[in-house]
Amino acid sequence: MFRLLVVPVVIGILAFSVVYFIFPLLFSESDIVSVLAEFALDLSNSYFASMPPLVAGYIANLNLLGVALTVGLLSTVAIQLVVIIVDTFVFVARGVVSIFKIRRKQARPPDLPSLDIDVRYINSSPGKKILGGGFDSIDRD
DSSP, rough: OOIIIIHHHHHHHHHHHIIIHHHHSSSSSHHHHHHHHHHHHHHHHHOOSOOOHHHHHHHTTTTTTHHHHHHHHHHHHHHHHHHHHHHHHHHHHHHHHHHHHHHHHHHHOOOOOOOOOOOHHHHTTTTTTTTTTTOEEEEEE
8 A cells, every 4th residue: 555655646746846846947947848748749649630629728738837747647647557567466476376385285195105025134134144224235145
């Protein structure tokens, strides 16, 4: 919840502040407004045959405050979308991992067949006619 609401809003406020207070010190206000107006015009031309009245009204009444609000809101929404996509990806990945863990726990290995030991190994005394002391003992014969 914190990552979805608070962090994007703070970044949006910072973007608004940078555009509204710092960019006018570096660039003229008309240059900042014209960049956003050209961007909106290019998007409108690429998606619509004729410019919708809403976009035309937005471009006609555009000023520095409108640019700053637009940049702040768009950055907030973009960061929220990224957070939602990443959280969805992590949720799906954890689900897949948990499914693999459940399947791995359910599969039990089959029991091994019992060992058939030769009678002369079982009945012999330790160290007599047998080299070694484990299952891989070698007969001296």
